[in-house]
Amino acid sequence: MQKETYLGVDVSPLNYEEIIADLRGRMAKGEKSTIIAVNPEKMIKAETDADLKQLINESTYQIPDGIGVLLASKLKKGGIRSRVTGVDMMDRLLRFAAEEGKRVFFYGAKEEVVRAAKENIEKKYPTIQIVGYENGYEKDNDKIVRHIQEVNADLVFVAMGSPRQEHWIRENMHHVPATVFQGVGGSFDVYAGHVKRAPEFFQKLGLEWFYRLITQPSRFKRQLALPRFLLKILFSK
Template identity: 30%
Template sequence: MTPLRRLDILGVRVSDLTTTEFLALLVEGLKQNRLRTVFYANAHSINLSFSVPGFREILNAADIIYADGIGLELAARNRGLRIRENLTGTDFLPQVLKWASENGAPVYFLGGSSEVIRLAARQAVREFESLRLLGYHHGYFKDTQAVLEEINAGGPSILFVGLGSPLQETWVCENRHRLNAQVVVTVGGFFDFYSRCTRRAPVWLRRMRLEWLFRLLLNPVRMSPRYLVGNPLFLWRVFGAGLNRPGATEPQPKTRFSR
């Protein structure tokens, strides 16, 4: 197998991999006796890496940072590079659940409101009857120790954390040494969509790569800062701030599930 390739997108080392490659890496990660972290990068998280002190370092500490969204594709293309597959979480993460169901890998859900996470859990076991869902907990907790104890009691192979950026990545980094899990995947707003509490854009709009516009129209007050301010800012950083030189790629030696 070829080494895992990383693309430098505005200082964030984004992993260039396909769904098939990710699942192969997941198998490797589960075989190794230390926790592995999987984050995602999109225009919003890249913007946060400029505005939140230390967040870029937190992102780059992950074993994998997968590309989620058209913004990363545009940024890579502007550097003469190509991201082979856009792993949009809402489409991609159910495939991870399917794999976990078929391979007997127990999972745990953390994030969302009490209602959202309950419905997401119900949807998961309904869609994947063999899935070993050890438990779930909402994301509005104050007692981190109690949540960690609940997660660790089952020892999930895969922990899905959906607390929103930058909180979810920061929480994982702060608590990774206390987690009894093999792989931790941050999932953003996945539980909202998977639970059907938040509508997804029509398929034709998704094919046009305009799902962000649907989210903006659905919730303009909440999403305006991210899309009406954040998207132009990201594009300015990509196209107007000198990100037009050839992009360095960094193959990772030895293991494909390494930093």
Template identity: 30%
Template sequence: MSKAIESGASADVFLNRKPACADRALSKLETQIVELEARVEAALADTETIPNGPPAKPEAVEIWGVPFSRLTLGQTLQHVDGLIAAGRPGYFITANLNYNMLTSQHPQLRQVNDNASFIVCDGMPMVWRSQWTDRPLPERVAGSELIYALTQWSAHKGHRIYFLGGAPGVAQAAADKLSDRYPGLTVAGVHSPPFRPLSDREHAELIEEIRGSQPDIVYVAMGQPKGELWIAENYQQIGAPVCVQIGASFDFVAGGVARAPRWIQRAGLEWCYRMLQEPRRLARRYWHNAAFLLRSLRQESLDAVR
């Protein structure tokens, strides 16, 4: 029996104690976020004036069927400002290797990609592959970092953010944590739809709720490709200048899923770290991603010798 319980300490205290490894992981995560926030502050110092009019569509390089915009994190934030200043409904995409694979399987995603304001690269394999072209991607723009950076940016600029999707309570927890971290943040609304198809009435009420909250940015957490397809179908009715599918970012922020250490991210092995965390959910997906990657590289090799 534990000494904590034998000595009369409450079971709640005993059960809620975090192991030392969890504390170290939180400390490393905090260090990553602080480093990220310093980058955002530097970008803010360079762009205190909101751009006039819509920004030109950034230069892109196509990697395995997806046209990735050649943007750094700071440039991504500046383009978001330009879209908000223009005031027209729009969206952008954060695309990882899984999204590349899905684009090859779902022809409708090509139209979704074509209509996007821009697509940032959230995968090291595509960054590495782009180095073989005359238009290399400058860096990976990870969705799990973008949610912090874009929220910090929005708190400074006064942009209103709507949180849509995720498991019950997760979107609210993410909104609360981000509000605590960035006091200037304006949360336009939070909604976690049920995990089933919405009726026509429910769908109409959801669109009206989001539109009525007048958000500048809508974070959508519905999974791939459901989130991207939902945005492409509804962004005009929502009317927000910026919608973006942010995947598991609500879970990262709320604390349900831990991010990989920085060295693992830079090595392009975050997929392995996440699979060890959620093997049942992710093992099959990453197996298919790896097969897609090998097929793509093999096809490029064959094309090169023809």
């Protein structure tokens, strides 16, 4: 696929269904695939963090999780037409796993969170095979890897915060049979019902960032990354 690049960071132009179609082909060939969400805050940080930039650019799919990335593409006459959020990408992959009989593994979050997420997902997708999980407080990495090997997982979702979760994926993906890996941040909390997403009205308009700002004013400094990012894009060659 032809990726777009902003501030030295690659972004995949594919939408949810195009990613699923591409993944289906890669899985059939046994190719490993990784999914990382990119947003203005992460892209600005990558300008001065070479390891983070490499981590992002080495991923198979850098999904445009943030209205700022979509606006950057429009400013530069790119081809990105819609956001691909991390939590919605995870949901689309879970539906794919349920429909295709793929085996799913979760790693991360508190025990009560990952367990509740698993139970709620199984209610939403009754045919899904969630074959195992480990909470984020399990420190024996060999045990985690063995567990994924034993249950022969196809897809692994890791919720440890970025970029820690992506580092874990990079270091362990070639030691397990799974071929699809996504770092999902706080998505387990959403599925567990512990964190509520912005109302659908805000989601459709790409204004989840604004909803979070008005409900959590302490995020103001973090949200300044959006205008900084757009100014950098505007004046970049």
